[in-house]
Amino acid sequence: MSEDKKKIFVGDRELEDSLVELLVKLSVEYVSDGDGGDFEYHLHGDNAASKSISFSPVESLKTFLESKGRAIVNPGYANNDISKVLINRFFEGIGSLDPSSTIADFLDETYTLKITNPMNVGYYQDLIVENAVLKQFNFVAIRNYLNSVLTFLSYLKHSELGEVPFDVDYGFSDGTFYIQVSSRVQNLFLDNLIESIQDSDPNNPYYSALKMAFENVHFMDVFTLEKGSKLCFCAVWSKDIVQEEEFYPSLLVHELYTVAEVEEDHSLLSKINIVKKNLNDERVGYPGAGAVNFVDEQGHAKNNNAVLIKKIVHFLDNARFDNGEDLVTFTNEHYQKYISSYHDQDSLERLEQDDITLIIECLNDGKKAASLDEEVQVIKDNLEDDDYAERITGSLDDLAEEVQKISGSSEEGDDSQTITGSSEEDDYTQTISGGNESKSDVTKVKGGTVDNDDGGKFVVKGGSSGEKKKDVWKVKGMKAAGKIKEEVQRLKASGASVEEINMKVKSLVKDEFGEDEEGANMFFDNLSDMASDKAVAEQDIKKSSIFDNVQVDLDIELPDDENRVDSRKISMLENSVKMRDQQLKKMKKLMDRMKKEVDRERKATADIQDVGGTGVDGETMRGYIAQATELKSTVVNLEKAVTSANNILEQERKNKDTMARNFEREKDILLKKLEKYEGTPDDGPTESIAQIKKNNEALTRQVDELKKRISTVLDNTKKSQDEMVSASEYNRVKNELAENMTKLSDAYTERKKATDMSKSLAFKLRAAEQRIKSYSGKLEKAQNASKGAGDGMVDPKSAHRVKHLEKTNERLQALSKKVSDELAEKKAELHKTKMESKALESKVKELEKKLEKKAA
C-alpha cells in the first residue's frame, strides 16, 4: 500500500542520472504518462495547483511553501540512512515521535531531554552541543538550529499554539548527528511555519526562527501527528557533507496544512487540532509579533458573514444574468454597479473588504462558490434542532407574503419592465409594494439584522424579459404550504431532527412540483436558507465559523489593560461565570455525545452491516447481514416474550385481586350467617359451621394455589427478563461473529501484506526497467555516434570522442547487465510472493465459506 504512494509526476521533464539513481534507491516511482491529475506530488515547477517536490535549490523558501512546495531534496545528500527513513515517512504521510525502531538503529547513542520551561533552554542546548563537539560535528550549526527551533516553539507556546514540555531526542553515530524536538500544539497551520521563514528582523525574532533552523541543517523533516496535536522537527547532520558551494539543505513538510487548503477542503479540519483559546497562563512578553492564531483571529480563517455572502453572490449572479453580463469577468465595477439595488443595504455594512473580494471571486470561480456553499451548509448542519420547525413554518409565512406580491406584480407586466429597466431604488420599492404596499412590512418581517434578498431576487427575475417561470415556483410551492406546516408541526412534536424535518419537507415539496424538479429544489433551498439564516442570526452569526463547529470552546477574554486593576475582581467573577457557562455548554455537548452513543449502541446490530465496508466482499457481507437480522429477530422475540409474560403477570394480579375481593365478600356473608346461627344457638346448626369451615378451607386452598401460580409466573417473567438483560444467547452469537470477523480480517491482513510485497516488487521491477531503457537509449546513441565517427575522417578530437564513448559504452553495458540480473532476481521473488499470496487467498475464501455456513 505504502509503495503506491511513493510516486512523483514528472511530466515530460528529463531527469538527471544522479536523480534517477536516487529515486530508484529510495523506491520512488517517477511517472511521466498522463496529465498527472491523480498524483499527490508533482515535480516542482510543473503545476502550481498541486503539491510539489523540488530536486534543486529554491530561490525563496517562503514562496516555495506558499505555492504548495512540500519538499526540497538535494539528490547528492539524501543518501543517509536516517534521511531515507524520513523520506519514506514523507511519502507515506506518517510520522513518529518514537525514534526507537526506525531511527535509533542507525545511531550509536541516543538521549532524551525534557524541557518544561521555555525560558530555560540554554543548559539543555549545551548538553547536546557538548556531544557534538566531542564527536566533531558542526556544533555551531547544531547550536544555531536548536536555538531557532526552540525559539519557534517558545513563540508558539506564547501564542497558545504550543505547549510544554518539549521532548528532545538526540543521538549520534560516527557519521550522523540526529535531533528530534516535539511539542503539543493546537490551531497550528502551515501558515504559522511560513510566518517564521521570513528575512531576519532583530525586532521580530519569530519571523526568521525557522529560516535560521533550515539554514543550519543538512536534512530536516517537519510534520504533525495525532490529528495535528503534536508538532515534530527532525534534523540530520552528516559528517561527509563538506560545506561545498553547491550544497543546499533538504526539507520535508508533511501533515501540515495552510488555512487556504483547509478552506478549500474542509475535511482537512480533522487533521488539525482545533481548540479555542482557553488558557490563561502567566505570560512573558516576547519581542515582536508572535505567531498568529488563525482560529482565534476574527475573520481570517473563518467567515462570519458566510450566509450573507452567499445571499449576495446569489443576488449578483441573477443581476448580471439579467443584464446579459453573466459571461464577462465579474469585476469590482460590476459589484459597485449592482450592489446598490440590493434590498438590505444595512446588512452591507457588515461586509469587510475581504468579504467583497470573496464575493467577486465566487462569481468568477465555481470552485470558490461551491466551497462557500459548503461552509454555509456546515453552519446549517450545526443549528440547534429546537426551533427549526418553528422557523420553517415562519419562513413559509414569509414566503406566502412574497407569493402574494408575485401574483400582484405578475399581473402588472408593465411595472416589472420598468423595474428592470432601472436600478434605482425607488422603482424597486414601487414594484414590491405593487402587490400590497408593504416595503416596511418586509423589513419588519425579516428583522433588521437578517438580510434577505428574496425580494430583490424575484423582482429582478420577474422583470427579466418576461421570464415568469422563475416566479411561478414560489406560487406553486405555496400550495404545499398548508401540508408542510402541518407535517412539520407533527414531526416537531415527535422530536424529529433538523435533517428529518428537511427530508420530509423536501419530499412534500417534490410531490407538489411533480416533474418540475428545478422548481422544487429552488423552493426548498429558499425555504431552508430562510429558516437557517434566521437561526444563525439569532445564534449570533459570529459563533458559526467552520472552526467553531469542530470543537466547543472556552473563551475567556482578558480584561483591558487600563481597567485591569480596578475591575480585576469583577472580571475574575465574570470570567468564572463565563467559564461555568462554557463548562455547562461543554457538558451539554458531552451529554449529547453520550446520547448519540446510546443510540449507536441501540443500533449495534444494524451497524454490523457497516463492518463489511472495509474490504469484505458481497457474499460475506450478506452473511453478516443475515446473522444480524437473525440476532435482531432473537432480540425482538425475547422482547415479545417479556411483554407477554408481563401481560400474564398483570392478568394474574387482577385475578388475584378479584379473588381476594370475592373471598372477603364470601367471608363476610358467611360470618354474617355465622352470627345469625350464633344468635340462635338452639337451632344448633353444627353442620353449617362445619360447612363454613369447609368452605373456608376450600377458599384458602384456592388462594394458596393462586399464590403459587402467581409466583410461577413471576419466576418465568423474571427468567425471560434475565435472558433479555444478559442476552446470553445474543452475546454468544455476537462473540462468535466477532471471532470469525477477527479470523477473516487476520487472513485479509496477511493477504494484503503479501500483495503489498508483490506490488512493491513489481514496482521495483518497473523502476529497473525504466533504468535499462534510459541506459540502452544512451547506449544506442553512443553506438551510433561511434559508428558515425568511424565513417568519416579520423581526427584526434573524434578519436578521443570515440574512445570516450566506448568507455561509456562499456560502463553502460555493465550497468545494464547488473540491472537485468537484478530484474531476474526480482522476478523470481515476485513469483514466489504471488504464490504465497494465492495460498493465502484460498485460505481466506475457505474462512469466508465457513462463516457463510455459520451465518446460514
Place this chain on the structure above:
Amino acid sequence: MMEEKKENSTIQNGNEVSGEEVWSIIFAYKWSPGEFCWIKSNGNRVVLLRPGDYIDHERFEKFRSGNMNLVFKSSVDISYMEAGINIFEELQLAAEIKGDKEEKKNSIRNKYLKWCAPYLWNGDEKVTLLEMISLFTRVFYKLDHSSHLTFSNLPIPLQQRSLSLSSMICSTALIVGHTDFRFLQDLFHLGLFFDYSLADESYSYLFEDVLEKERIEPGAGEKALDEQRMHHKTNVLKFHPEQSALKAEELLEGVIYNKNLFKIIELHHETLEGKGFPKSLNVNDLNDLEKIIVACSKTMPQKVDLLKDNKEEKLIYKYLIEGLENEILFSRIKSQIVSSFNSIGDDEDYVEVVGL
C-alpha cells in the same frame, strides 16, 4: 516543617513515640504515616487514625488544647522520609533562584534518584505505597479549600488509589527528567482527579471491580458491566475520562499552573495499542509524559492496600518494569527509567536519560 524534621529523625518503622513529638508528626503530615492512639485516663487505647487516614488538622488542634495523651506507631521510616522531603524543598527553591537553575534542578534530580533507588529501584530497603503517599502529599498537596473538600469527600478507596497513582506519576516524571517543581505539583494534583466523575453514586465495590478488569485488559470493563447487569453504567465508564477532565478543570482552575495539563486526565484509559478509550490513541500519538500517565494508570491496581505492600521492595521497578514486562510499546519509557537509575552519579552530576 524544618524543625519538626530534626525531632523526628530517630523514628523508625514500627517505633512508638509519645508526647510532644506525636503532635509535631500530626501537624507535619496530611495523610497519616502510621497509627495514632489516644490513651484514656483508665489506660484504654482508642485508635484515632490508621495508616493512610487523612489527618484533619483542625480537629487535632482542639484535641491538643484538651491536653490529650497520644501515642504514634510509625508505619514508615520517618527519618528517611524527611530526607526525601528535603530534596523536594530544594527543588522548590531551585525554581525560584536566578541563574543556572536547570543545572541545579538536574543535580537535585540526581539526588532524588540516589535517595529513592534503595526503596524504589534496587530493593535494598522495603517500601510501602503509604510511604510514597506520605512523602508526596507532604511535598505537593496544596489544594485550595473547595477542591480539598471535594477530594477528601471522595470514597476512601478511590482517594487512596488516586494518591498512590499521583505519587507514582510524579516520581516517574522526575526520574525521567521533568524537574520543574510546579509542573510536578500540577501532575500530582491532576492525578488525584482522574476518576473524579465516578465519585458520585457510581463508585461502588462492583464498579471498582469493573475498573480493575478494565485496567488489566482494556475493553474488559464493559464486558464486566454486562455480566453484572450494570449495562446502564457503560456510558458512565466510557465517558468518565472526559467528564472528569471537565469537572476537574472547573474545580482546579485556581490550583493548576500549567492549564494545558488538564488534558492528561482525558487519556488515563488510553493504551499504546490503540485499545483504550475515549480516543483510542496509539503509541505514535502519545508523547513521553502521556506515556507515563498511561503506564502508571495501567499498573496501579484499582484497589490499593497501602500497607500490604510492606514486604514488597523496589516499587517503581515492580510496577513499571516488571508490571510492563511484556509491553514492548512501553520500551521507550522503560529504557528511560532504567537508564536514569543506571547513570546515577555524584551529587552535582547530570543524569543522562538514554533513549532507544
